[in-house]
Amino acid sequence: MNFTLSEEQKMVLESLRKFLDAEIEPAFRAHGEGFIPREKMQRWTQQLSEYGLIKAPHAEEWGGFGMDWLTHLMVFEEVAYTSLDIAIPGFINCVGAELLSQLGSEELKRKYLPDLISGDKFISMGISEPDVGSDVAAVKTRAVRDGDHWVINGEKTWITNGEYSDVFVCTCKTGEGEVSHILIDREEHGYDVMGIKKLALNGQSTAQVFLSDVRVPVSNTLGELGAGLKNTLKLFEYARCHMAMWGVGVARRAMDESIKYSQERSQHSKPIAGHQLIADKIATMATHIDAARLLTHRAMEMVQSGARADKECSMAKWYGTEIAVTAARDAVEIHGGNGVTKEFVVERLARESIISPIPDGTTEIQKLLIARCLTGIQAFR
Ligand SMILES: Cc1cc2nc3c(=O)[nH]c(=O)nc-3n(C[C@H](O)[C@H](O)[C@H](O)COP(=O)(O)OP(=O)(O)OC[C@H]3O[C@@H](n4cnc5c(N)ncnc54)[C@H](O)[C@@H]3O)c2cc1C
Structure with a gap:
C-alpha cells in the first residue's frame, strides 16, 4: 500500500485546487444557494471534467483519461470541499458512465458515453x-x-x-x-x-x-x-465510496474553517485555538478525516481490483458521512454565534452534512450490511 501521491496526482490536484479557488469558489458564492440552471451547471461540470471529475477513471476510447478511481476520488474530495452542489452532478455522471460501460451494448455506449464523460449530457x-x-x-x-x-x-x-x-x-x-x-x-x-x-x-x-x-x-x-439487484449492489460500491468522500470533503472544509477562526478569535486573553477543549475538537476532526479517507481509499482500491468490497464500502460510507455531521457541528460550535449566520461557510456545511448519511443506503443499513458480512445472518428478510 502506497500512501504517497504520485507526481501525476500531485499535478492534477494542484492545478484543480487553483482552478477551484480562482473560479469555482467565487462563482458559487456569487450564485448563492439557489438552483443552478442547467447551462451553468453544465459549463462547470464540463470544466471540472477536464480536471478529472468525470474523465479520470474512464477509458480514453470514450474520452476519459484512463487514470484510476483513486485519483478520481481525490479530485472529487477537492471539488466537494469547495462545493458539494457543483461536485454532485459530476459524481453521478462518473458512476452512471461506469454502469453504462459495464452493462450497456456497444451501440448504447457509443451513443451516450462520450457526452456523459465530457459533461455535455447528464x-x-x-x-x-x-x-x-x-x-x-x-x-x-x-x-x-x-x-x-x-x-x-x-x-x-x-x-x-x-x-x-x-x-x-x-x-x-x-x-x-x-x-x-x-x-x-x-x-x-x-x-x-x-x-x-x-x-x-x-x-x-x-x-x-x-x-x-x-x-x-x-x-x-x-x-x-x-440481474438488476446484483448490478445495483455493484453500483452501490462505487457510489458509497463517493458518498464517503463527499463526507470527507465537507469535514475537511469544516476543519479548515475552524482552524482559521480559532486562530483569529480571542477569548480569555488568548486565541480560542489555545483552549484545550477547542484543540480537542480540531484534533478529533483531523483524525476522523484521515481515518475516513483511509477507509475509503482502501474500499476503492478493492473495488478497482475486482475484489469483493461490500463490507469495506459500507464501512467507508457510514464512517465518512457520519464524521461530516460531527465535524460540521463542532465547527459551528467553534464559531460560536457566528457559526449559525450566513456570513460563515460552516452554517451551510452543517446543513449539508445532515443530508450526507442518507443517500445510497442510510447509516443503519450500512451497519446491517457490515454485520451480515461478519455473521452471515441476514437482517432484512
Ligand atoms: C439528497 C438525496 C439524494 C438521493 N439521490 C438518489 C438517487 O439519485 N437515486 C435514488 O434512487 N435514490 C436517491 N436517494 C434516495 C436514498 O437512497 C434514500 O432516501 C435512502 O435509501 C433511504 O430511503 P428512504 O428515504 O425511503 O428511508 P426509509 O427506507 O423509509 O428509512 C427511514 C428510516 O428507517 C431506517 N430503516 C429502514 N429500514 C431499516 C431496517 N431494516 N433496519 C433499521 N433501520 C431501518 C432508515 O435507516 C431510516 O433511518 C437520495 C436521497 C437523498 C436525500
Whole structure:
C-alpha cells in the first residue's frame, strides 16, 4: 500500500485546487444557494471534467483519461470541499458512465458515453420510489414487454440530477420478482420531472421522475434481465465510496474553517485555538478525516481490483458521512454565534452534512450490511 501521491496526482490536484479557488469558489458564492440552471451547471461540470471529475477513471476510447478511481476520488474530495452542489452532478455522471460501460451494448455506449464523460449530457439513476427506500428489492415501477419495446409505468423519487438529466437509468420490475435496469432517453422516450426542495444542496437537482406509458426499445435494457439487484449492489460500491468522500470533503472544509477562526478569535486573553477543549475538537476532526479517507481509499482500491468490497464500502460510507455531521457541528460550535449566520461557510456545511448519511443506503443499513458480512445472518428478510 502506497500512501504517497504520485507526481501525476500531485499535478492534477494542484492545478484543480487553483482552478477551484480562482473560479469555482467565487462563482458559487456569487450564485448563492439557489438552483443552478442547467447551462451553468453544465459549463462547470464540463470544466471540472477536464480536471478529472468525470474523465479520470474512464477509458480514453470514450474520452476519459484512463487514470484510476483513486485519483478520481481525490479530485472529487477537492471539488466537494469547495462545493458539494457543483461536485454532485459530476459524481453521478462518473458512476452512471461506469454502469453504462459495464452493462450497456456497444451501440448504447457509443451513443451516450462520450457526452456523459465530457459533461455535455447528464445521467440520473432511479431506484427509490415514494414507498421504496432502504428496501431496494421492493421496487414497484413496472416494465411490460410489448413486441420490441418496454412500456414503463411508475414514479421515482429523490433522483439526483433529475431535472438536468438527458438519460435516466430506471430500476424496475420486468417480471415477477425480476428486477432489471432500463435506460430511458428523455428526448426520445419522454419522462416528467419535478424538483424537490431540501434543507440544503438546493443548487443541484434532486427530483421526482414520473413515468407514464413510456415506450423504450428492448435494446435499451442494461445487463441481463433479472440481474438488476446484483448490478445495483455493484453500483452501490462505487457510489458509497463517493458518498464517503463527499463526507470527507465537507469535514475537511469544516476543519479548515475552524482552524482559521480559532486562530483569529480571542477569548480569555488568548486565541480560542489555545483552549484545550477547542484543540480537542480540531484534533478529533483531523483524525476522523484521515481515518475516513483511509477507509475509503482502501474500499476503492478493492473495488478497482475486482475484489469483493461490500463490507469495506459500507464501512467507508457510514464512517465518512457520519464524521461530516460531527465535524460540521463542532465547527459551528467553534464559531460560536457566528457559526449559525450566513456570513460563515460552516452554517451551510452543517446543513449539508445532515443530508450526507442518507443517500445510497442510510447509516443503519450500512451497519446491517457490515454485520451480515461478519455473521452471515441476514437482517432484512
Ligand atoms: C439528497 C438525496 C439524494 C438521493 N439521490 C438518489 C438517487 O439519485 N437515486 C435514488 O434512487 N435514490 C436517491 N436517494 C434516495 C436514498 O437512497 C434514500 O432516501 C435512502 O435509501 C433511504 O430511503 P428512504 O428515504 O425511503 O428511508 P426509509 O427506507 O423509509 O428509512 C427511514 C428510516 O428507517 C431506517 N430503516 C429502514 N429500514 C431499516 C431496517 N431494516 N433496519 C433499521 N433501520 C431501518 C432508515 O435507516 C431510516 O433511518 C437520495 C436521497 C437523498 C436525500
